[in-house]
Amino acid sequence: MDRKELRQVLRLPHIIALYLGSVIGSGILLIPGLTAELAGPASLIAWLAMSILVVPMAVTMGLLASRHPSSGGVSHFVRLAFGRHYGNLVGWLFLLSVPIGGPVLAVTGAQYVAVLLGWGSMETYILALLIFILPLVMNGFGLKLAGRVQMIVVALILGILLLAICTSVPHYDAAHFTPFLPHGGLSVFQAAALMFWCFIGWEAVTHLSAEFVDPKRNALRGVIWSAGIVAIIYFAVAFMNVATRSYGQEVGSATSLSAMVQLTLGPAGGWIVAAAALFICFAAHNAYSSAASRIALTLAREGAAPRWMGTLNGKYGTPVGGLGFIAAGGILALCVLGSGVVTLNELIALPNATFIATYVGGCLAGFKLLRDDRIGRLASGVSLVVTVALYPFLGWPAVYPLAVVAVAAFWRKRHTGWLARKKGTDFIAAPEDGEAPKL
Secondary structure: OOHHHHHOOEOHHHHHHHHHHHHOOOHHHHHHHHHHHHHHHHHHHHHHHHHHHHHHHHHHHHHHHHHOOOOOHHHHHHHHHHOHHHHHHHHHHHHOOHHHHHHHHHHHHHHHHHHHHOOOHHHHHHHHHHHHHHHHHHHHOOOOOOHHHHHHHHHHHHHHHHHHHHHHHHHOOHHHHOOOOOOOOHHHHHHHHHHHHHHOOOOOOHHHHHHEOOHHHHHHHHHHHHHHHHHHHHHHHHHHHHHOOOOOOOOOHHHHHHHHHHHHHOHHHHHHHHHHHHHHHHHHHHHHHHHHHHHHHHHHHHOOOOHHHHOOOOOOOOOHHHHHHHHHHHHHHHHHHHHOOOOHHHHHHHHHHHHHHHHHHHHHHHHHHOOOOHHHHHHHHHHHHHHHHHHHHHOHHHHHHHHHHHHHHHHHHHHHHHHHHHHOOOOOOOOOOOOOOOO
16 A cells, blocks of 8 residues: 555544544543642633643644654654654653553543442452553554544544533532632642643644645644544533532542433443443553553664663564563552552643653644744744643642653663773664664
């Protein structure tokens, strides 16, 4: 199948569906309740602002995808703009998001089942462990979710969200909007930073841009339509979550969507949402762990990560070294979360911080690579300002990406120095810029 034929496969409706499937995910199951608990009804201000400000971010990723299609995603854009070293740093930021983000997904899905069955912490975390491990095992055998499953996920997510919105309307109560700002103005900015978890994923479709029909036109149209749909659905869910007060310790902020649906449909509605939550969280973890394991392989071949992280399965050719790294880190994160040392709200802030840092790198790359495009330069500039402005409101988790960069820089300095002493060179054989590792 030649390049021309590939570009003709994905038309605008397919592109929109792919973007929606990448962006609307586990965040909508978790974040509306957490942000409402954090900032009260005033969290709606942050939802409205983020829904508008996400448009230039989406446009930036869409334009970069149309010009520089690659499976490397944001790290590839950064590499093109600033060189291999900075591209590797962005790769590390993405890689170290997954061993923490995966457990967040798993626990989110497990909690939607646990709240219906009345499970305690032990049963919940056993199910979370299964949700976390199964996609890694599947990837180890070279199994991937089919493209048709992605379309099913999109339809399922949209259907459940529309169900939640429509069934909660009769339970609207204006009294739930007072007090409007119970925790002060700072809480609104903190809620906006937490919401970033809901708006990641625009980079996930970039590796398919070579298959778009008229990519220079449809990539931009696709992200604009998708951003509009995402903004409307997210704000509607968040608004009805507040209007029905389906959050707080009595209800369970982490399962607020289930509480909204059960207002009208009762336990049956809870089971519908729980089934959807399991499927959504499983599919998202499968996609991100697959991508992260291949980034680990690339980093190892670049000499930017330990060699064992680049280990391939001899029979299936899958990156088992990267999958093992994700498994070890994720099990550790589950243990920490299960011990009660940190809450789910606190833990989600860590991968959220690395994703924000990743997008900062992507926006900087867009500002340079799209300098001849007025819309692209403006979108990149606005996105850069927004992501940088949100960063301080992450609180202490903002240190996590800085620690990742420090460790990656230390490894690079140590590794290149060792190679220089042993082989008389600062580099080892690695793929050229833009070349995908061969599996």
